[in-house]
Amino acid sequence: MSKTNPARGMRDFLPADVRKREYVIGIIKEVYESYGFEPLETPAVENLETLMGKYGDEGNQLIFKILKRGEKLVEELQSTEVSESPSAENSATPQLGNFENLSDLALRYDLTVPLARVVAHHKNDLPKFFKRYQIQPVWRADRPAKGRFREFYQCDVDAIGSTSMAVEAELISAVSQILKRLGFEDFVIRLNHREVLADILDTAGVPGDRHADALVAIDKLDKIGQDGVKGELGSRGIPDSASEMLLSIFEQTQKIVDEGKNVNRTIVSNLINIVSNEVLTDIGHILKYAGDCSIQLDPSLARGLSYYTGAIFEINVPDLAGSLGGGGRYDGLIGMFGKEQIPACGFSLGLERILVVMEERRMFPPEIARSTPADVMVTIWSEETIGESLKLASELRSHGLRITVYPEPDKLGKQMKYADQIKVPYVCVLGENEIAEGKVTLKNMKTGEQESLRINDVQAKLKV
Amino acid sequence: MSKTNPARGMRDFLPADVRKREYVIGIIKEVYESYGFEPLETPAVENLETLMGKYGDEGNQLIFKILKRGEKLVEELQSTEVSESPSAENSATPQLGNFENLSDLALRYDLTVPLARVVAHHKNDLPKFFKRYQIQPVWRADRPAKGRFREFYQCDVDAIGSTSMAVEAELISAVSQILKRLGFEDFVIRLNHREVLADILDTAGVPGDRHADALVAIDKLDKIGQDGVKGELGSRGIPDSASEMLLSIFEQTQKIVDEGKNVNRTIVSNLINIVSNEVLTDIGHILKYAGDCSIQLDPSLARGLSYYTGAIFEINVPDLAGSLGGGGRYDGLIGMFGKEQIPACGFSLGLERILVVMEERRMFPPEIARSTPADVMVTIWSEETIGESLKLASELRSHGLRITVYPEPDKLGKQMKYADQIKVPYVCVLGENEIAEGKVTLKNMKTGEQESLRINDVQAKLKV
Numbered sequence: 001m002s003k004t005n006p007a008r009g010m011r012d013f014l015p016a017d018v019r020k021r022e023y024v025i026g027i028i029k030e031v032y033e034s035y036g037f038e039p040l041e042t043p044a045v046e047n048l049e050t051l052m053g054k055y056g057d058e059g060n061q062l063i064f065k066i067l068k069r070g071e072k073l074v075e076e077l078q079s080t081e082v083s084e085s086p087s088a089e090n091s092a093t094p095q096l097g098n099f100e101n102l103s104d105l106a107l108r109y110d111l112t113v114p115l116a117r118v119v120a121h122h123k124n125d126l127p128k129f130f131k132r133y134q135i136q137p138v139w140r141a142d143r144p145a146k147g148r149f150r151e152f153y154q155c156d157v158d159a160i161g162s163t164s165m166a167v168e169a170e171l172i173s174a175v176s177q178i179l180k181r182l183g184f185e186d187f188v189i190r191l192n193h194r195e196v197l198a199d200i201l202d203t204a205g206v207p208g209d210r211h212a213d214a215l216v217a218i219d220k221l222d223k224i225g226q227d228g229v230k231g232e233l234g235s236r237g238i239p240d241s242a243s244e245m246l247l248s249i250f251e252q253t254q255k256i257v258d259e260g261k262n263v264n265r266t267i268v269s270n271l272i273n274i275v276s277n278e279v280l281t282d283i284g285h286i287l288k289y290a291g292d293c294s295i296q297l298d299p300s301l302a303r304g305l306s307y308y309t310g311a312i313f314e315i316n317v318p319d320l321a322g323s324l325g326g327g328g329r330y331d332g333l334i335g336m337f338g339k340e341q342i343p344a345c346g347f348s349l350g351l352e353r354i355l356v357v358m359e360e361r362r363m364f365p366p367e368i369a370r371s372t373p374a375d376v377m378v379t380i381w382s383e384e385t386i387g388e389s390l391k392l393a394s395e396l397r398s399h400g401l402r403i404t405v406y407p408e409p410d411k412l413g414k415q416m417k418y419a420d421q422i423k424v425p426y427v428c429v430l431g432e433n434e435i436a437e438g439k440v441t442l443k444n445m446k447t448g449e450q451e452s453l454r455i456n457d458v459q460a461k462l463k464v
Numbered sequence: 465m466s467k468t469n470p471a472r473g474m475r476d477f478l479p480a481d482v483r484k485r486e487y488v489i490g491i492i493k494e495v496y497e498s499y500g501f502e503p504l505e506t507p508a509v510e511n512l513e514t515l516m517g518k519y520g521d522e523g524n525q526l527i528f529k530i531l532k533r534g535e536k537l538v539e540e541l542q543s544t545e546v547s548e549s550p551s552a553e554n555s556a557t558p559q560l561g562n563f564e565n566l567s568d569l570a571l572r573y574d575l576t577v578p579l580a581r582v583v584a585h586h587k588n589d590l591p592k593f594f595k596r597y598q599i600q601p602v603w604r605a606d607r608p609a610k611g612r613f614r615e616f617y618q619c620d621v622d623a624i625g626s627t628s629m630a631v632e633a634e635l636i637s638a639v640s641q642i643l644k645r646l647g648f649e650d651f652v653i654r655l656n657h658r659e660v661l662a663d664i665l666d667t668a669g670v671p672g673d674r675h676a677d678a679l680v681a682i683d684k685l686d687k688i689g690q691d692g693v694k695g696e697l698g699s700r701g702i703p704d705s706a707s708e709m710l711l712s713i714f715e716q717t718q719k720i721v722d723e724g725k726n727v728n729r730t731i732v733s734n735l736i737n738i739v740s741n742e743v744l745t746d747i748g749h750i751l752k753y754a755g756d757c758s759i760q761l762d763p764s765l766a767r768g769l770s771y772y773t774g775a776i777f778e779i780n781v782p783d784l785a786g787s788l789g790g791g792g793r794y795d796g797l798i799g800m801f802g803k804e805q806i807p808a809c810g811f812s813l814g815l816e817r818i819l820v821v822m823e824e825r826r827m828f829p830p831e832i833a834r835s836t837p838a839d840v841m842v843t844i845w846s847e848e849t850i851g852e853s854l855k856l857a858s859e860l861r862s863h864g865l866r867i868t869v870y871p872e873p874d875k876l877g878k879q880m881k882y883a884d885q886i887k888v889p890y891v892c893v894l895g896e897n898e899i900a901e902g903k904v905t906l907k908n909m910k911t912g913e914q915e916s917l918r919i920n921d922v923q924a925k926l927k928v
Contacts, residue, residue: 003511004585004801007569010507012582014589015596018503034861036838036868039482043474043615044508044601045528045571047467064509065531067567069605102566103531105471107509118476121468125478127886129871131837132479137508141533151507164872166850173858289851337468373595374500386630387753394637397498404500407593408628422591 009142009150016371021153023368024182024354025135028155031178032133035170037157040132042114044139048106054113054336056216056306062140065103076101107139111156112307112333112346119160120338129161135351147322147356155325158346160334165282168311168329169289171347175315175325176293182354183363187324188294190314191286192301194328195279196271200299203274204245210238214246218302221250222321250300257298264297271299286311307333313347320357325349372423374404375462379415381431389430392440392455396428399459419445426462473606473614480835485617487832488646488818489599492619495642496597499634501621504596506578508603512570518577518800520680520770526604529567540565571603575620576771576797576810583624584802593625599815611786611820619789622810624798629746632775632793633753635811639779639789640757646818647827651788652758654778655750656765658792659743660735664763667738668709674702678710682766685714686785714764721762728761735763750775771797777811784821789813836887838868839926843879845895853894856904856919860892863923883909890926 006012013021029039051063068076108114111134119130135155142148157174159167172189179187197218198211206214213236217229224232226247233243256266264287271280287295303312303326310329317324327347335341358364376396380389386409393403404424406415412429419427429441434452442458443450453461470476477485493503515527532540572578575598583594599619606612621638623631636653643651661682662675670678677700681693688696690711697707720730728751735744751759767776767790774793781788791811799805822828842857844850850873857867868888870879876893883891893905898916906922907914917925 003513004581005511006507006581006585007509007511007514010509012507012586013505014582014586015502015504018505021505022503033837034864034866035857036841036866038479038837039486040479041477041482041485043470043476045471045474045603045615047469047471049467050471061534064533064569066571067529067531069528070525105528107530117468117470118478121470122476122478128882131868139509151509159871162871164850166844166854166869166871169850169854170869170871173854285850289854291851373497373502377500380630386628386633386749387755390630390633390637390753393499402498402500404595405630405634407623407626407630407634418592 007150009144009148011149011151015373019368019371020355020358020364021351023364024351024358025153025155027181028135028178028349029133031174031181032157034177035131035157035174037131037133037159037174040115040118040134041136042108042111042118042134044108044137045105046108046114046117048103050117051106051109051113054307054333055109056212058216059109062142063109064107064139064141066105066107068102068104072104073102108136109140110138111136111154111348112158112330115156115158115160115346116330116334116344117337119334119342119344120340123338123340126160129159131157131159133157147352149352153351155349155351156346157348158344160344161342163331163343165285165311166289167345168286168313171327171345172286172290172293172295172313175347175349176290178349179315179324182358184317184357187315187317188296190298190301190316191283191295192298192312193275193279193283194308194310194312196275196283196299197302199274199276199279200249201246204249205242206238206246210236212306214238215302215306218246218250218300221300221302226251253298253300257296264295267297267299282311303328311345315349317357319360320353322353323350324353324357370423372425374402374422374424376401376403376426376428376458377415377419377422377424378403378405378428379412379430380406380409381435382409385430385432385435388435392428392430395455396458401459401462416443428458471614473608473612475613475615479837483832483835484819484822484828485815487828488815488822489617489619491645492599492642492813493597495638495645496621498641499595499621499638501595501597501623501638504579504582504598505600506572506575506582506598508572508601509569510572510578510581512567514581515570515573515577518771518797519573520676522680523573526606527573528571528603528605530569530571532566532568536568537566572600573604574602575600575618575812576622576794579620579622579624579810580798580808581801583798583806583808584804587802587804590624593623595621595623597621611816613816617815619813619815620810621812622808624808625806627795627807629749629775630753631809632750632777635791635809636750636754636757636759636777639811639813640754642813643779643788646822648781648821651779651781652760654762654765654780655747655759656762656776657739657743657747658772658774658776660739660747660763661766663738663740663743664713665710668713669706670702670710674700676770678702679766679770682710682714682764685764685766690715717762717764721760728759731761731763746775767792775809779813781821783824784817786817787814788817788821834887836889838866838886838888840865840867840890840892840922841879841883841886841888842867842869842892843876843894844870844873845899846873849894849896849899852899856892856894859919860922865923865926880907892922 052060137151137153139151144150201211201214217232221229230243257263301314307330308328309331312328314326315324325348329345331343334344378389378393380386389405393405396403425445427443434440439452439454441450442453516524601615601617603615608614665675665678681696685693694707721727765778771794772792773795776792778790779788789812793809795807798808842853844853853869857869860867889909891907898904903916903918905914906917
């Protein structure tokens, strides 16, 4: 007997879950489409080389790799003496190079790198400005934890081909619209710019070649706190003096945010002496164009991914430690796949994060929360009348009703108990008498009320 | 520079493709839901042991296996001397046992085995009769060929918990309804029963322990022809005399089908002396309950999968060599995962097959075939008016229109050219004059007609 649990960190979604997921996905799609974004889908499986080296060292380790097959695998196993190469001291964190030749394919890790590949590959089939959304699962071999899964959905929206800040503004506007439509009122979109971070790092005295390392550490400020970040900065070779200045700048910023008065204006005026005019103008444009969205400038915001080059965003709500989503501008990534540098900017919403908060706050509309497979269940009286019951079901369906049929002759009490279990609001009893009279008995499962009706009247009754 | 093509046998779906796929999936979902089937989703990745041994030897070979990670992989590579174990003669078709310990996870191969696992695992959360549909991709390491991909979608519908033939009838009815809704008129649902096949195999003299082998061979009749099947039967140890009798029985059946008069009745009367009464009654019930569907009894129909135990189906259209879908009853599979045997029956539609035929026959409605990202494009006049254009877009969206904004200030001619490229039917020009007058110029891209309108009148104009 095989085990029946899903694989570690993966989940089965029963009907009530799927309905909630589809409700949220439906709204996300509708809003993205209302902004002129088009749907794209890419394969779950990518060539390994497409993904390797795009997500930094930590990312590389978390990519699920697929074993080569047949002869090719045999060849690899015979030719490489893999069993001897990993030395004792690095067996805990194996060198990827040793195993890379056992695998040729990998599972999609995010939706941005596949997009960059698609844009480079299908350049001639795509419009000059390509606005796409993509809602698909991604896989990461992370240690599963509360709210952290190995398979999860990303809902990405990206605009390719323009460096205008109108792009950033529209993305922020679209994402805000989605959250409002879902019923969120208290979200904040935090905004920063990679150059602001770079300038702050310079000011603090972090050496230029340590910037990427410093950002990975700073991105964990929420998770591991000041001391944790300080430790990590140290272990990444950043001098203590720089770490301390850096953390003090961020602390100051946090104070401004906490005070909550004219935050964006105060922060901009503090940045004037640190940051270039160009970057300040860009930030100003985003704040102006997306003026009706709840944007909060936050110079301490750092996104872990290394491919961002300009504005970066993150969405937060008070009762969730992590973010509901994030994104930014990445003008260099597509150039890694094609001859041409093509500017791009995008946003990614985390479906499971949104669902967790919506579940806790009971934000689902009643028809989604209720979750029943049908409007009416039709009973079966006997082997001989199965055909009649199926015919009645067909007829009711042709009026747009969702009809389930109890699948076999059984005691009426048992059939009613099942109807209760699946929470259908109505049951149509079709017994011998009813068939003889060309009628059905319609039972309201909530009130218990029963009524004898002609078949043609059932549908009118239920539309009330 | 990384390569930009998708992995071998995998496909990117650009917006026009996705729209067609979603149109078909939308109808499939709607019809399944109208029959009371509920949505289920399972992870793309399953524990390897969940899948192994469920699809026969050929199936086992086609499962994509995921490499173990980190320390566990190092341990496996150090402890097993894999590089020496495969002997020369079987290196072309490696023994799975040799590599199994390198992998702990695998990609979903179909939707039926995961369903069986889910039913065994979540038994207490599911109703007594669980009717579910599931539309998700599956992966097979098959040699890619025309119309055969390594990632493809299955659209499955299954009813769990009843042995009544009302189940088979409802599945046939639902699937027929889907094909009709999509515009198919000439499909036939071929029906057979595993016991009919077993009885024919017995009559022909195929030894009982060779039945499964014989079925795998017979299933290829369409693909490799009589001689091919004969060869394969021989190589699987089935005596020539039995092969010949078997093929002659199937040839006779084919004649009856080709004549096309009272086919089902003629076949049933031919089966009376070969098949048990019970099976004939079941077949009779299916034909009666699903009387308005186009069902053709076909004793030569064999499905390759080994888990079927009762009725089996396949859907064919004249201009496609393979089938649009198939299925059957599998009363033993769930018992492989749980203590309890639970009867089950299902149908699987192949999304890509359906799409291929619909594409060839141009069956998509015009609004799907046309494929445009928006109803209106709004132009941008200058850096200073970006905010105005974005505001206009928001306003039009609030009336339910899909609006895209040209992302940056540019020559009007270029903006119009882009509008042409993405095939939007209308463009809203918002220049300095228009802004001053509180108006917009609306251009019909098909007729070239232009009109100056108040913003409030744009929406009314487009609703016409």
